[in-house]
Amino acid sequence: MHLVDNVLLNLVLATLIKFVGFVLVFVMGVATVLTWAERKYSAVLQNRVGPNRANIGNVRAGGLLHMLADPIKMLTKEDFIPNTPNPILFRIAPLLAFVPALLVFAVIPYGPGDNFQVSNTSLGILFIFAIGSLNVYGSVIGAWASNNKWSLIGGLRISAQMISYEVAIGLSLCGIFMIYGSVDLQDIARQQGSLILGFIPAWGIVLQPVAFILYMACAIAENKRAPFDVGEAEAELTAGWWTEYSAMGFAVFALSEFIEIILIGCVGTTLFLGGWTIPFLHGDAWWIVVLEVGGFLLKTLFLIWLQMTIRWTLPRFRYDQIMRLGWRIMLPIALLNLVVTGIVLTFIERA
């Protein structure tokens, strides 16, 4: 009895430590920094100045203090509830978007072994798809409960868009599962540590370059960011599906968007950029493990940067263009990619 208690306690403690370390410190930390970085980065590349006014005394720190000032502002602003028949739905919608986005980090392996994965489940990527796609409910329910035409149109657009791209993103990743023969993320990451022909790292991006481009495009569409932000579409719909949200409701929505950016980065790293593995570097020494975890975080940051840059580079697609792209281009390419992968794999097995 005593033994069982101890094992359970250790398990809970270890999970808690991993959760705090990865999700609270890394994910939430980066998400907080992103609220500033996104604005500053876009400003600098557009010849603007960006946030620089928040200050303590005379210290402005390049606008870094906006990370502090924004939550204070958000918490003290009026939390407006529109005249809606569904005030409760309106209230819980931000949470419906926020919780799933945070939950999926449980299965991301950010280092070698169980010690570097909050919850080691062999479901892996399926769990991410299952929970991650719940995210659409938050936005759509929020849009519906806002009792506002702009929100409604925005909500309709994103629900159609997100569900369409769910198909393409799922199919684009199937090639990866076929190659590595697993949906367990830890397993996929470990296999990417090996080499092809002795010198090319067996990363997903090398073996499935088409899938990588499809994944990035679909993931950005899933996250409803430019060039796929027709649901928000400031020019047409004021702020689209979150028009009516103010104060903390808005902040939670915005934060879940940033968290999803990190999630897309993490999943992309795990599936395509070799996960935590570093080519030509294997071993159990502590410094290698540190390097591997650092490498994972760096790769994730790289994909975050890529998403941000794409978001500030490309103009918004029209709604019909998005649907055409999703169903008539992305989906066939993903299927074709799958077929080709299958044929090649069969030949390799025969040979």
Add this chain to the structure above:
Amino acid sequence: MAKVVNRMHPDFATQSYVVEAFKGVALVTRQFARNLFAKKDVVTVHYPEDRRAYTPRFRGKHRLMLRDDKSVRCVACMLCATACPANCITIVAKEIDDSTIEKAPVSFDIDLLKCIYCGFCEEACPCDAIRLDSGVHTLPSYTRRDQKAGVVNLLALGSASIASQGGENRAHSHEGTAHGRSSH
């Protein structure tokens, strides 16, 4: 004649958008690095600390000009009030001793909230008595009343005018300046 529209026919590589997207990313990144490390293309003026000078033609808050003896040049002829499209000038006139001028304003109010800064009053004035060249941007205030610029207020920005004017106290006028800018 019908206008020929030259439609673009992008090739397949352009249309596929993948290459173009990465070209765009490269361009944006180059501009980012340029703004961050090298020559800054940023033209933003940090407003409350740095201000841009207004052009000499800027029509700012009105000012009433003065004669050489420091009395107000306005002869309360009401031409400005008549010309004003916003109907925001209210003048109360009084008779004065000077037989060649006859009138002077007792009060001269401009409702700056109504004023559209068209400059018609300035054009209409036969005496060069009212001008919009003070270069003062009308500031916000907490009450509407504060936006009514009375005669004292307007005179505070006033100065002598180069234009000659009749009257018993006539003397040769000279170039006057307000806030360092020359009158025209």
